[in-house]
Amino acid sequence: MSNDLRENLLEIVGKEHILNDSKRVEDYLEDESPEGSRVEPASDVLVVKPANAEEVSEVIRLSNEYESSVFVQGGATGLVGGSVPTKSGLVLSMERLNHLEIDRDNLTATVGAGVTLKELIETARENGLFFPLHPGDEDAQVGGLVACNAGGSRAVKTGVMRNYVRGLEVVLPPGEMLNIGGKLIKDNADADKLMNFFVGTEGIFGVITEAVLKILPSEGATATLVAPFEDKFGALDAIPEILRSGVVPQGLEYVERRTIEGATRELGVSWPAEVGEAYLLLMFSEFDETTLFAGMEKVSEILDEFGSLDPLLAELSDEESKILRIRSELYPFLKPNLYEDLDVCVPISELSDFLLEIDKISEKYDTYLHPYGHGGDGNIHIHVMKQEGWSKEDYESIVKQIYKAGVELGGTISGEHGIGESKKKFLKYSMGSDSVHTIKRLKRTFDPKNILNPGKLIDFSD
Ligand SMILES: Cc1cc2nc3c(=O)[nH]c(=O)nc-3n(C[C@H](O)[C@H](O)[C@H](O)COP(=O)(O)OP(=O)(O)OC[C@H]3O[C@@H](n4cnc5c(N)ncnc54)[C@H](O)[C@@H]3O)c2cc1C
Known part of the structure; x- marks a missing residue:
């Protein structure tokens, strides 16, 4: 990076808002990607922290003039390497743009x-x-x-x-x-x-x-229901019927016993359901208790119809928060041995078939893929765990099969995490070449020098 550019940046944001010593820059060189999605950061990187939109504009103007890459970084909680600087240039950290005003009217x-x-x-x-x-x-x-x-x-x-x-x-x-x-x-x-x-x-x-x-x-009345099922199919097939009933839970999550058992052991807490191999966690939230309980009753009838074994109701705040805490600890429990978190999303009508395919893939590779997550919107995440003796090709092969299984059922390779850098090579499974071409044309119009987040989402240099 040229000294001229550094000097000019210094003038825009001030010395204390530029980091260039490697120890401090290190914090901006990775996001939360699990091992299989991690991308190699560049070494020649400067972190710039503008205070407002005017300073952002000046930094972009200058970077464009010097044709220097700019990697925009928010909280770096992304799971696909989107904000990781993979070329020499700037990390544009947005942390100082932190004004917040609520308009109640x-x-x-x-x-x-x-x-x-x-x-x-x-x-x-x-x-x-x-x-x-x-x-x-x-x-x-x-x-x-x-x-x-x-x-x-x-x-x-x-x-x-x-x-x-x-x-x-x-x-x-x-x-x-x-x-x-x-x-x-x-x-x-x-x-x-x-x-x-x-x-x-x-x-x-x-x-x-x-x-x-x-x-x-804000809605004042909340309660959580844990519905155990003997197998995944009852749980997954109940989802469209629940949503058709007109009662929409605030969260409708799916998880299997094997994942829950590991997480609760780690946390030293017990899972409230003693029976069942697969569970729906239904979080309800309404303005008043009458609506809340009427809705839950309707959903309980559906759960019963689909073979749920004795749903458990948590309406007291400590019971409810225990269940929600276990749910939120599933990812930290898996993380140390996690290779890849895949957020394939399929139409909710296809969830059973999708998880059936996932079972077949698990069996073929002799692994367990910890399917859990947002069942209510078809976005059950699949977790590829680290396996001794597996090569990069083995991981890539299982990832491709999972993506293909989802896409063949009308799904997408990403329901929410996005593409970033690490999933670019799989984008073709979900996005047609015409769409890729259109994005490239738009990018060339908006950012002809390709300074902004280069290498993310699509390779524009092709
Ligand atoms: C434990 C865990 C659970 C998660 N669960 C979910 C989930 O349930 N659903 C979900 O959707 N995601 C989830 N995520 C992923 C992540 O939190 C989201 O993708 C989030 O939107 C990323 O925000 P960020 O500020 O951290 O962005 P970063 O990681 O910093 O950046 C992500 C992308 O956004 C771009 N970007 C950031 N700020 C700006 C800006 N101001 N202008 C332009 N571009 C910008 C970056 O360049 C990059 O391409 C999870 C992550 C973790 C670690």
Whole structure:
């Protein structure tokens, strides 16, 4: 990187907001990708921390002039290497863009891209409101959530990040600032024309500096139901019927005994259900208890019809939080031996067939793939564990078979984590060459020098 560029950057953000000693830069060279998705970071990297959109714009203008790569980084909780700098250049850390303002009348939050999910949830709660989106790591930042169109366990009822974005401020190469939408519920003259272009495109077209997000009134009545089943098929086949009933749980998660047993052993707690091999965890949330219990009763009848063995109701807050804690500890339990977390998403009608295929693949490779996750939206994650003696080719072979199984059932290789760098080579399973070509054309128009997140999502140099 040229000394000139360094000097100019220093002038824009100030000395204390540039990191270049290798020890401090190290913290910005990886995300949360498990071993199989980890990408090699470049060594010649500078971390730049602008304070506001104007400084972001200046940094982008300068980088464009010097044709220096810029890797936008939020909370680095991504699982596909999207924010990892893989070429010499800058990490543009968004952490200082952390303003947050709640508008109770319009039910919106105007937030800097660097605000964490945790801060947003807490501030909404302090204002008697609720931001429901809940991907598993609350250190994720608003910019990253928008760029990845994050999902999480509550998507079944309250949707994905796209459903919350009303306005965006974006910086485009070569440094121009774009303001789209605002606090309006309906805006077919501005917001709805351009906004979605920046949601879910993983930061390859522009740097998100601010978002106006919809927030909701908070629901006071909650309860969780654990429904055990003798086998996976009863559990999975009940899902479409539950959703058809009109009662939509806030979370509808699927997990198997084998995964639960390991996690509870590790945590030193007991799982409330003594019977069953597969479970549905149904988290209900309503404004009042009458609606809550009426809905749960309706769902209990469906669970019964599909062969659930004695569903367990947790309505007291400590019972409920114990179950939810076990659910949230599944990933940390698997993580030390996890090679790859695959977030294939299939139509909910195909879940049984998908997990049947997963069983066949497990058997063929003599492994267990810990299928668990967001059953209510078809996004049950498949976990490829480290195996002694397996080569890179063995892992790649099982990953391909899992993807193919999902795609052949009308699914996609990624329901929520995105493509980043590590899943690029598999994108062809889900995205047609015409779409790839269109994205390349758009990228060449927006970022002709390919400075922004180069090497992410698609290789533009081809
Ligand atoms: C334990 C765990 C559980 C998870 N569970 C879920 C889940 O249930 N659902 C889900 O969807 N995800 C989940 N994730 C993945 C991750 O949290 C999300 O992808 C999240 O949206 C990433 O946000 P981030 O701020 O950490 O982004 P980063 O990891 O920093 O970056 C991700 C991508 O967004 C781009 N980006 C970041 N900020 C900006 C910006 N301001 N402007 C433009 N581009 C930007 C980056 O360049 C990169 O391409 C999980 C991760 C972990 C570790």
